Amino acid sequence: MKKVDLTTQLAGVKLKNPVITSSGTYGFGEEYAPFYDPALLGGITVKGITPLPRLGNPVPRIAETPSGMLNSVGLENPGLEEFLRTYLPRLEKIGTAVIVNISGFSLEDYALMASSLPENSCISALEVNISCPNIQHGGMAFGTDPRSAEEVIKVTRKHTRLPLIAKLSPNVTDIVEIAKAVSGGGADIISLINTLLGMRIDLKTRKPVLANTMGGLSGPAVLPVALRMVYQVYKAVDLPIIGMGGISNWQDAVEFMLAGASAVSIGTANFVDPLAPLEIVNGLEEYCRREGYDSIQELVGLAHS
């Protein structure tokens, strides 16, 4: 049987396969290790880090929705220093590409994060989070205005030689405008989408279910929106794309690659089926073999021709 080439090149980032896991759904790479070896994945993206530790939002942080969920975790994380001291050394042994998601409340925050995360470590790339809907300032505010999106990427770019992934928010009128802005700012890769802002109300208390009122919608419910945005960005911008948003199985992953994603990221599906990322790697390989593709990268963007 002919072997399918699953390797994936994203700007300077080489992945053994195009399947990675999304920030905030995979901890620091330890929680799912009892289920399978994370080294079998193309990469993992760790929980978003901010300069200082954050307790995040009060509970309830989770609300179920039709074929999806809302979360309002609010960037709970141990902070930059603790990440460097405790988590980064452990990640050195994980055996796959490590993407570190960084978040901030000011341009200085992003600059600090970029200059503090070592270029000669297991870190393959930084994912610049300009799209978190669950914090009051910064986060999504940077990602919904093209000028500030460009500015954040530009500042981050100045402080690191690591490849930069700009993670875009879908909560905008024109995703292409933002994609062009981060491209102009010096992003190497674009990842999309982050969660869609949403809410639910409890009929008994007659109050919002989430303590923070609103949260980010993810899961299969958002897939068509995410796929559309990947398709639009692929057409308009010449940067490799990490596609994400409701991918639960290999069929979903193939759709994203046909729409223009060079790699796919698995988020919320981990919660329901911890083995999903692994099954997607296998499913992609099998699809290529069956359909006669020698390399997974041949699929990228085929829906456009």
Added chain:
Amino acid sequence: MIKNEKVIENRVLDPGAGIFKLVLRGQTAKTARPGQFVHLKVSSTMDPFLRRPISIAGINRQLGEITLFYRVVGRGTSELTRVKENQTLNLIGPLGNGFTVPRQGKLLLLAGGIGIFPLFSLIEALDTSKVKVKLLWGAENRQFLEAAGLKTLLEKNLDYEVSTLDGSMGHKGLITDLLEYYLQAFNNPSEKESSILAWSAAACGPKAMLQAVTTICRQEGLPIEVSLEERMACGVGACLGCVCTVREASGSLVRKRVCKDGPVFDGGEVVWDEES
């Protein structure tokens, strides 16, 4: 960690109270400990989407079976009622840390409503010839208590008291009334044998009840373990959805994950009212 287990039994115990008994046969029973839970996939479709965490109420290592009780309260649990015997159910587990199982001394068990279910697994694990056990159980009414396993307690010959909101059985009022009454009795010097010092407590129930019983136990110097409940997504500590706040010895506040670091916590460490 993730597996399909065979459904041996899934039947209603009391249609009025909506309480079901679910028995699963598989690997979970081999390693499960009292107070742990399993994360069940209740539907083969994507709606309802998330798994449902259900505490383990019984562990039979010989038969390789775990027993769960659940109350139908929403879409997930009502979906679960449709699962048929001899089908398989996909689960992740056993998850969480579980209760401390004392080998000697005196254990006060405090249950609020369906909070009795994880305590069943603790009761089962205790050597009652060495550990003196007293259970205080508060619920809405007699029907609920009978539906939720009062008979099991009678069969085990367990020392217990109940309270009901409507007074249909036991003390009319809250479990906190019973608790205060018994702690006073323990403190009574004439009852030297039951000196309060030898007691510890384990509790499960609604958050407000856990907060109240923790406050009372702490006033009396009684160590207490509480099993918390929170809305969960992943169940394994990855999503940070189900956190609680704990005050560390240093005085600083930290978040703990109910699914992974708990669900059982030292009640004295839990910060109940912190809201930021």
